[in-house]
Amino acid sequence: MSSRLLKAALFVSALSMLLRVSDTLCAVENVSGAEYYTTIAPNCNTWARRFVSTGDSSRLIAHFRLGQLAANNFCKIYEGSDDQGKLAGTLEGGGLSFPVIVESSSAYISCVTNLTTETVGFDLQPFTLCGEDVEDIPYNLLSPMFPSNYPNYAGCVWRFQMNSSRTLLFQFSTFNTQSAYDFLYFKNEQGNVDKFVGSRGSFDYTVTATNLTVMFVSDYSGSRTGFNATVEVNFNPKKWTSARTLICRLKNAFCVEIQPSVECRTENLIIRVTVDEQTTLDYELGDTLYIALDREIPLSRLNDSCKVTGSNPVFTFDIDQCECVFKNENGTVSVSFLIWRFLAPSPAVIQRDVQNKLNVTCLLDAELLLSSSKIHTKIGSEEISAKKTGTFDVALNLFSNHYFTESLPGKVTVPNYIFAEVKLDEISASNGDFIVQLETCWATRSGNSNSLPSYQVVQSGCVAPLSGSESANAKTLIRNYESNFATFKLMSFVWTNFTDAEQFIYIHCDVTVCHNSTGQCPGQSCSGKKRRSVEDHGRNQRLSAGPVHIIQGTS
Incomplete structure (x- = not known):
């Protein structure tokens, strides 16, 4: 036999052996136990497992503990013993994937991995459900049993539901989970996913969403103290780039930088919308102007002092009567208001008006502000x-x-x-x-x-x-x-x-x-x-x- 034919025969033999090994690694396999963790072989085109829990839990969580699938790859998780059961969810590739909850003690996992070269750690575990639907913000997000150590096999889900898109600020005073094993996930309605793990101390995290799902997953051992975060709507006056900002500084009961259109006080605060601001708000005499942090708030919920007509655009109100945001920096408190216009009734079927707004910020001396009985805070x-x-x-x-x-x-x-x-x-x-x-x-x-x-x-x-x-x-x-x-x-x-x-x-x-x-x-x-x-x-x-x-x- 020539050397060329010998090399060809050896290559075919090696390839056949590799394919048999790959088939063994990638074929459907029956597994059981309290929890199942494995790495998906990098030379698989498809990969499947049939899992039956031997524990008491009737729910399972599937997620990637290590790495992530390549783009266009995915793992589908079904309830039951095969892909004819109900689809519980999909772990997507090309980025971080959000955990899938399986409402069953058994699951079928079917993955398309397209011979990806990255090893992925797949985890399927039971859990104890915790968390809640969150409708009211500010909110305090706590790991279960905080400040004590969180339990093993936790599966906490918090669903934040807003009427419109909001940027939420999560201010973590502490964050300490077991590195590489216990994770806090975030996902908005666009499917964007973030994940935090390990000891991070204090930090801030912002996310924009109308519907936000937060999930905490811990494994069978090694729990830590967890996390404590306050959640609030992130309001930054600088983000209103299309709005004109008026600022009045108040110290010792009078304006240091006097502007005729704004008189900053804690009682009988006056905001006059001038001709210049009329261009910004683009309102007409029959329109209603109102002060609120949310453009879509029903006008019936607002104090009458926070609503005026375009024919007499002068607001006079106490500082606690209209919605605002307080920020305290080095003894100066900024109090920010947003003024919107509400269109007058029109017989037109449609409209294409742009909703502009005016940001008015008063900078107040903290001592004067805090001596007023008109100041309250939700937290x-x-x-x-x-x-x-x-x-x-x-x-x-x-x-x-x-x-x-x-x-x-x-x-x-x-x-x-x-x-x-x-x-x-x-x-x-x-x-x-x-x-x-x-x-x-x-x-x-x-x-x-x-x-x-x-x-x-x-x-x-x-x-x-x-x-x-x-x-x-x-x-x-x-x-x-x-x-x-x-x-x-x-x-x-x-x-x-x-x-x-x-x-x-x-x-x-x-x-x-x-x-x-x-x-x-x-x-x-x-x-x-x-x-x-x-x-x-x-x-x-x-x-x-x-x-x-x-x-x-x-x-």
Whole structure:
């Protein structure tokens, strides 16, 4: 046999052996166990597995723990034992893929890999479902059992649903998951996927979406403390490139940079839309102009002071009456408003008008702003001054347990308790010089602390009288007038004459921080005797927290 024929025979033999190995690696294989992890062979054109769970879970999660498929590759995940079952989802190639939930204890995995040269780690595991549908923002995103370690085999899904596209800001104060094994995924409606893993400390993440799905997946061991993030709509005045921005600086009750069209104050703030701004908004005399962060908000939900007509385009309102965004930087607080136009009724069938907007920003001195009773925040964190002590942070936070360690989720079922704590953040608990005093606390259905209906919790430093047939433990003042924090608990309830979708609770408190170095802070007396005035010993500040969506309990 010639050397050329010998080489050809050896090549055919080697190729045949390679194909037999590839067929063995890539052919359908039956596997079982509590969890299945494998690497998809790089020399497979197609790859398939039939998995049956031996655990107790009736759900599975499929995702790529390592690497990603090449473009035009994919893995289809079916419920049951073959590709005739219900398609649970597809792990796409060409980028990060989002996990697929299989509502079954068995799954069939069919992949087209087109002889990709990248090894991909495929994981199929049981999980315990957690998370919720999120309808209200701001929101606190927490890993399960935070600040304790999250459980193994977690599968948490949070679905953020907005009326229109929003840019959400996730501000992670901490992020610590097991590297290479436990992942936090994000996916918007366009299918764009991001993934975070490992120890990252604190960081910010923004994503634009109308519908956003967040999923946390942990494996069978090695859990960590997880993550804690506040979620809010990201508002950056600089992004409104088509809007004209007017700025007025306020210090010591007057404008430093005076503009005739804007008079910045906390009460009776005035914005005059001038002829120049009429070009920006492109409105006519019959149009309605309104102040709101969301162009699509129903006008009926706005305070009348936040709506004017094009024939008299002058807004006069208190700073808490119209929607705005606060930002505090180095003692200066920017308060930003967006002015939109609402078109007058027209017989036209269609229109092609561009919706322009005007951004008005007031730059306010923080001390002046915080001394005003017109300032409230949805997440209760403010600066407050106690006489002769300077400035520090005081916060109102809501919890779901009496240890005040588990942050309250976005929803509470009646009659579960809401636990509230007002605390000085930067002062040691052993420092007896600062006393937090809850003067008045109450609940409202909206974020406006002056709105009706309202429900009194604390009055004159004591538990408010019970109403109607309330039980004696409906509200309890746990700690007040004793140290640098105060606490109370409130049994959740629903508002009468409102639908389920309108059931929200906001908590508001008027708080005094008293400097007690000379023992001059008045003590608490709830025995019916008149309590001494605290006006000379501290400054009163209003804090707010919420919303909490209230769910009617069922029997």
